[in-house]
Amino acid sequence: MNVEMHRADPRLRRLTFAVLGIGLIAAVLSISMFHRWLDRAVQGMPAAQMFADLRHTIGLAMAGCALCLLLLAGYAARLGRRVIEERRWPLRTARVVRDTLVRSGTDALIFGRSLNIAAIVLVALAIGCSVLSWHLFGAA
Numbered sequence: 001m002n003v004e005m006h007r008a009d010p011r012l013r014r015l016t017f018a019v020l021g022i023g024l025i026a027a028v029l030s031i032s033m034f035h036r037w038l039d040r041a042v043q044g045m046p047a048a049q050m051f052a053d054l055r056h057t058i059g060l061a062m063a064g065c066a067l068c069l070l071l072l073a074g075y076a077a078r079l080g081r082r083v084i085e086e087r088r089w090p091l092r093t094a095r096v097v098r099d100t101l102v103r104s105g106t107d108a109l110i111f112g113r114s115l116n117i118a119a120i121v122l123v124a125l126a127i128g129c130s131v132l133s134w135h136l137f138g139a140a
Helices: 010-042 047-086 106-139
Strands: none
Touching: 047 106
């Protein structure tokens, strides 16, 4: 049995950890600032107006989630197609964060089809988010 490893890229690993750290800090600060803004915004506001504004905001967030899910589904479908064509995972030109055992032949084909199934599931979730967003905008 031939065991082939796809070696990690240390620069990609450092960049990934830096981006994740910055993203985590930005998310915590954004949530904190949103919470403060929401506390100030709803003071003295009638309850009906507050609920209408919240429905509109959540509807906007759901529309954004649907868009993100569609983009991720497109990426997964494209990657799945490339894996099936090349019959290798990770792809030869890919940079990886950690050393990865190469899957080839039937194993890669199964992985590529799994990516295609994941893309279908992501599209279904995006449709669900879109329907929820539409419902929230219509009820406002």
